[in-house]
Amino acid sequence: MSIEVSWERDDYSRVPYRLYHDPQVYAEEMARIFRGPTWNYLCLEAEIANPGDFRTVWIGDTPVVVSRATAAAGSAIHAFVNRCSHRGAQIVRKTHGNAQEHVCIYHRWCYRTDGELIGIPFRRGLKGEGGMPRDFDMAGASPRRLKVANVSGMLFGTFSDQSEPIEDYLGEFGMGMVRRFFHKPITILGYSRQLIRGNWKLYAENLRDTYHASLLHEFFVTYGVDRATQKGGVKMDARHRHNMNHAYTATDTQEDAKAAYAGTAGVKLDRMRLRDTKLLQHTPEFADRMNLAGPTFFPNCIIIQINHSMGTRQIRPKGVDGVEIFQTLFGFADDTPEMTRHRLLSANLVGPAGFVSMEDGEAIEIIQKSTLNEPEAANIIEMGGRGPITDLDHRVTETPVRGFWSYWAELMGVEAPGGVR
Amino acid sequence: MKVPDVIRHAASDLMAEYGLLIDEDRLEDWVELFAEDCDYKVVTRENVEQGLPNILIWCDNKDMLRDRIASYRDVNEYNLHWDRHIIGLPRFCGEAAGVWTLEASYSLFQTDLEGASRLFSAGRYRIEFRMDGEAARIKTATVIADTGLIPTLLASPI
Numbered sequence: 353m354s355i356e357v358s359w360e361r362d363d364y365s366r367v368p369y370r371l372y373h374d375p376q377v378y379a380e381e382m383a384r385i386f387r388g389p390t391w392n393y394l395c396l397e398a399e400i401a402n403p404g405d406f407r408t409v410w411i412g413d414t415p416v417v418v419s420r421a422t423a424a425a426g427s428a429i430h431a432f433v434n435r436c437s438h439r440g441a442q443i444v445r446k447t448h449g450n451a452q453e454h455v456c457i458y459h460r461w462c463y464r465t466d467g468e469l470i471g472i473p474f475r476r477g478l479k480g481e482g483g484m485p486r487d488f489d490m491a492g493a494s495p496r497r498l499k500v501a502n503v504s505g506m507l508f509g510t511f512s513d514q515s516e517p518i519e520d521y522l523g524e525f526g527m528g529m530v531r532r533f534f535h536k537p538i539t540i541l542g543y544s545r546q547l548i549r550g551n552w553k554l555y556a557e558n559l560r561d562t563y564h565a566s567l568l569h570e571f572f573v574t575y576g577v578d579r580a581t582q583k584g585g586v587k588m589d590a591r592h593r594h595n596m597n598h599a600y601t602a603t604d605t606q607e608d609a610k611a612a613y614a615g616t617a618g619v620k621l622d623r624m625r626l627r628d629t630k631l632l633q634h635t636p637e638f639a640d641r642m643n644l645a646g647p648t649f650f651p652n653c654i655i656i657q658i659n660h661s662m663g664t665r666q667i668r669p670k671g672v673d674g675v676e677i678f679q680t681l682f683g684f685a686d687d688t689p690e691m692t693r694h695r696l697l698s699a700n701l702v703g704p705a706g707f708v709s710m711e712d713g714e715a716i717e718i719i720q721k722s723t724l725n726e727p728e729a730a731n732i733i734e735m736g737g738r739g740p741i742t743d744l745d746h747r748v749t750e751t752p753v754r755g756f757w758s759y760w761a762e763l764m765g766v767e768a769p770g771g772v773r
Numbered sequence: 774m775k776v777p778d779v780i781r782h783a784a785s786d787l788m789a790e791y792g793l794l795i796d797e798d799r800l801e802d803w804v805e806l807f808a809e810d811c812d813y814k815v816v817t818r819e820n821v822e823q824g825l826p827n828i829l830i831w832c833d834n835k836d837m838l839r840d841r842i843a844s845y846r847d848v849n850e851y852n853l854h855w856d857r858h859i860i861g862l863p864r865f866c867g868e869a870a871g872v873w874t875l876e877a878s879y880s881l882f883q884t885d886l887e888g889a890s891r892l893f894s895a896g897r898y899r900i901e902f903r904m905d906g907e908a909a910r911i912k913t914a915t916v917i918a919d920t921g922l923i924p925t926l927l928a929s930p931i
């Protein structure tokens with residue numbers, strides 16, 4: 353099976369709407385991207401701190417168990433497909449927990465905490481009758497495993513043995529950003545989930561579209577959390593598959609911003625004031641003094657910091673026209689109770705009800721809705737320029753979106769002839 | 774538990790107003806059901822059961838609640854919809870120093886502007902209120918949503 357795409361431009365500045373709607377494209381993506389030579393964010397090591405701890409996650413449309421093996425099984429971290437080798441039932445049904453072994457409820461096949469199949473009831477039959485054939489290869493029948501990489505406590509997994517080493521995959525910039533966030537022990541503050549009725553790529557693009565940030569998310573501008581006039585920009589890895597939108601605290605003036613946004617319909621700069629401003633209190637806590645950082649890793653992850661709220665998000669495709677955003681909010685283990693309270697109050701900014709994030713759900717759904725009828729029509733991605741894909745020290749750009757498509761096309765085997773990379 | 778009739782009636786009026794004011798999009802009036810030192814929080818059952826403190830919405834005083842509503846009115850973009858709350862009978866949990874605690878189940882439907890309805894959220898309220906003259910005023914309202922998988926986004930209050 354393979355798909356065909358006729359790109360109107362070799363710089364991916366035109367993307368046909370079919371790619372958000374075609375079930376065959378979706379099926380191919382699951383195989384070539386999520387089960388292909390990419391590293392996917394699994395979960396955080398802090399979530400499975402003790403031997404026997406596990407969490408169930410989704411990599412593309414594949415259910416996966418991330419498990420810290422029991423001491424007897426070696427205590428290492430493993431990830432395996434959450435599907436019983438016998439008849440395909442889900443092995444682990446909880447979202448998280450601690451177990452000595454995992455037993456499928458249907459016929460009680462038993463799995464070690466590293467995913468190895470170790471028990472089959474009545475394997476030798478009863479009183480010499482029934483049972484599995486003598487030559488049945490139990491070890492060979494274990495569920496498929498992912499290779500796991502642990503970068504400073506952030507766990508990534510890949511299904512392919514063709515994947516680059518994680519250091520090369522994330523690149524210097526990606527590795528550096530993971531280390532920045534996880535430079536000391538963290539604590540998990542909790543989860544949020546959101547189901548958006550749109551294709552997963554609309555969310556992936558949204559994270560690479562810095563153009564929309566201060567326009568759609570008007571709260572940013574109205575209350576001065578983030579404005580395109582602040583010092584900031586977009587960084588990408590060498591292959592332009594990952595990116596980061598970032599900005600530095602208090603690097604513009606109210607006058608700069610007023611001049612820049614003058615006449616932009618719908619942006620009410622400084623028209624309103626918060627009655628209670630503690631939500632916006634920010635004291636730089638990282639050496640780089642960024643108040644906004646969002647390193648986004650192809651294909652399924654972003655680490656997001658807005659002021660003092662920090663979280664990871666796992667992008668979980670749910671069919672061609674749905675995507676779950678699973679967010680894990682965290683703080684640092686040495687946070688004072690006041691800081692924890694402040695991080696939780698700052699969580700008002702992010703997540704499904706976030707002052708500066710709720711809009712994305714709506715923006716994605718209204719694209720999905722209105723693009724179904726004309727599959728060969730295409731969108732326009734030219735903000736920030738055409739042609740080559742490069743880093744920028746401003747944020748009035750959609751160039752990283754073209755970076756996403758160029759790598760997507762490579763993995764899907766449908767690069768434009770002479771396409772930019 | 775033994776609850777004086779006047780408290781029961783006030784609580785029942787409070788919950789009726791609570792749901793209908795949101796459903797009628799009279800959010801500024803809804804805010805007035807709260808005391809100045811109120812606390813309004815939306816959390817999910819998934820977090821509560823794990824003992825995790827994450828919030829979806831948290832206003833730890835009435836000004837923050839006013840800010841939420843002002844932002845909803847003038848700043849945020851969201852799915853255009855009508856809300857419809859169905860709130861179950863309250864269960865009284867206790868009283869201490871004039872503050873009564875009750876719990877009630879809710880289901881919240883959202884209907885889009887073309888008339889399609891969906892179940893948006895199911896869960897329970899835990900509400901602490903005290904009497905202010907004839908009426909009950911909310912001191913804390915905690916929405917514990919069973920529906921942790923938020924459909925689309927959460928903008929108008931539950």
Ligand code: FES
Binds near residue numbers: 437440441459460461
């Ligand atoms: S399906 Fe799991 S044991 Fe039969």
Ligand SMILES: [Fe+2]
Binds near residue numbers: 564565569712
């Ligand atoms: Fe956004």
